[in-house]
Amino acid sequence: MTDPFTLAMVAIVALSIAGIPVGLAMMSGSFLYLILSGFDPSIASEQLLQGLFNGYTLLAIPLFILAADIMNIGSLADRLLRFCQALVGRFRGGLGHVNVFSSVIFSGMSGSAVADAVGMGKIIINMMTKDGKYPPSYAAAITAATATIGPIIPPSIPMVLYALVSDQSVGYLFAAGMAPGLLMAAVMAFMNWVMARRRGFPVDEAVPLRELPKITWEALPALMLPVILLGGIYGGIVTPTEAAAVAAAYALVISVLLYRSVTFRAFWETLISGARSAGAIGVLIGGSLTFNYVITREDVPNALAAFLQGMDLSQTGFLIAINILILLLGCILEGGAILLIVVPILIPAVQAMGIDLVHFGVIVVVNAMLGLITPPYGLLLFITASITRQPMGAIVRDIWPFIVALLVALGIITFVPDFVLFLPRLLGYQG
Template sequence: MIDPFTLSLIIIVALSLFGASVGLAMIAGSFVYLIVAGPDSSIAAETMLQGLFNNYTLLAIPLFILAADIMNIGSLADRLLRFAQALVGRFRGGLGHVNVVSSLIFSGMSGSAVADAVGMGKIIINLMTRDGKYTKSYAAAITAATATVGPIIPPSIPMVLYAIVSDQSVGFLFAAGMLPGLLMALSMAIMNYIIARKRDFPVDDVVPVRDLPRITWKALPALMLPVILLGGIYSGVMTPTEAAAVAALYALLISVIFYRSVSLKDFYEALLGSARSTASVGVLVAGAITFNYVIAREQLPVTISDMLGQYDFTKVQFLIVVNILFLVLGMVLEGGAILLIIVPILIPSVQAMGIDLVHFGVIVVVNAMLGLITPPYGLLLFITANITDEPIGRIIRDIWPFIAALLVALMIITFVPDFVLFLPRLLGYQG
């Protein structure tokens, strides 16, 4: 007879291969486990509901999604892009640098790599490929790569998910992502400059310095969003969930009142899109909560911790193994599944090794974002391929240099914990 846990895994993998969402597959596999193993199957439903309804932090996710969708339907992206172009468009490969900077700014508002790629990505790709200045494959590749910064710079939906499974402060995790996010952006800007010199990409039209104040003024309401959001969190005025609500309301108000760029139909479409995205994340979280009950009942975290203990890993060796594991898993699993399923299994081992959980959270999220651009199932690759109608093979060819640059950044983030924890400690973190 097949072991109940093995049967559960077979069902999850089989359903996922046949096209079911990972969340639904985990719910089905967990129910089968509970029926076969003996406990009342109603435990799964109870565990799922308690996990969803007793976690206030989860409310931040749909609100950040709504804020990102509202920003995408308004003219915020256009104004931010114009601001970025005025700042860095004057350098060789300027529109590539604009791509990096605009993603960096937009990431301080959306918290989602997909929202960045879909919203800002469509505009910047069209701008880069106009008049044949850049190839479609390069524009798609750099857009996919820069979108990975979105969930590293706060706010961040993956950081919220990690906070839930690790019982860490969302505010400290947000602070920990700031410097790594800037490092990732810098690594991609350097790589873009090297490629621009090699391929002789053009220098774009220089925006006169006298126009900078006017362009900045037009973009200022949008640029104030991350200031209000993060200022509210770190001043103690708002919780991250309340800050997410304020971000959504602020994005709506400036889009409707200040920029006058959102119609009632647009707002309805944003609400509809947010509802779909929230439902998708909700199913994934519900499935993970249920399956984590199965994992806990099987004492899998303890088993993994004991197994790793036998190898007598040093902290550096352990982090190398974890990075390789997450990079490989990122090629076939979505980031949310990695955060909600794999991380809870590893947390006891991480604590036993004396690794700071906030630092580890940044490592995990950066790896999950790299998974979005690594073949064969990198979601951002498919999104940008759809935007450009470019064969995905060409995009993969052009994205490898950016993956290499991000891997260098990942190594610094992994092995220099003081770099990651500098800002959280300034804000009172004791780790």
């Protein structure tokens, strides 16, 4: 007779393939396991409630989503793009550089790759494709690629999810993402420069330097948001969750009172949209909390740790294997599912190999973001394809150079831990 754990896994996979949300599939599989194993099914509810009751940090997720949505309906994105264009638009492939630079700035506000692609992405794609300056497929590809910076530079919703399963400090994880995020931006800017020279992309008309102070002044309230956000966290004034609330409130105040660009109807629709997004993530978290009880009962993490130790891998070999595993999983699984299902199983093995958990968190999140631009799942590819109405094949052909550049950055992030941990250590991290 097949054991309950195997049947539960089969049920989760089958339901997911059938189109059931992964969170609901995990809940259903967990209930099946408890019933077949003779446990009280109410244990699942108990695990769910305990996990949410102790997960104060999780409140940051809907608040960061709300902040990003408010910035998208206000004129913040337009002002930020004008600022970026004034700074880097004058170079060869200038609007591509604007795309990269604007993602770096917006990532310090939203914490979400999807918010970056949907909000700033729509505007910059229209700018790039206007008058045939750039092929729509290239505009879609670079927009999808640069959106992966969003959850790496703090704040970061995936980092919050990783903190939940690894019991690490959100503040230190945020700090650890800063240098890797800037590295990702640098390699993509370099690749855009190479592609611009190879394909003869235009040099845009330079914004006169005398206009730069005015453009900077108009964008300053928006530019101050990351400063307030990160300054509050690392200054010990607010927790990451409180910082998310401050970000949402600040975005609303400057959009309504200063820029006067948000109507009540638009704000109401934003609340509804944000609630739906937060609810979808909440279902995924709920499913992971119940399923994690199942894998703990089955002692899967320790069994996997023993198996990997038995393979006698070096730390370098182990990290290569983990990168390959998560990159492959990213082709078929959503990033949140990887963080909440796969990572808890790997953590005991990571600790046994002597790998720092904050460093490992950055590796995992970068891998998960790469999954957003790799087929067949590639959520960011689908988003930019819907914006540009370009065939997926054309976008995939144009995004491969950026994937290669990001893989180079991933190698540095993986094998030079001091590069990742330098800033957290300056802030007091002992790892």
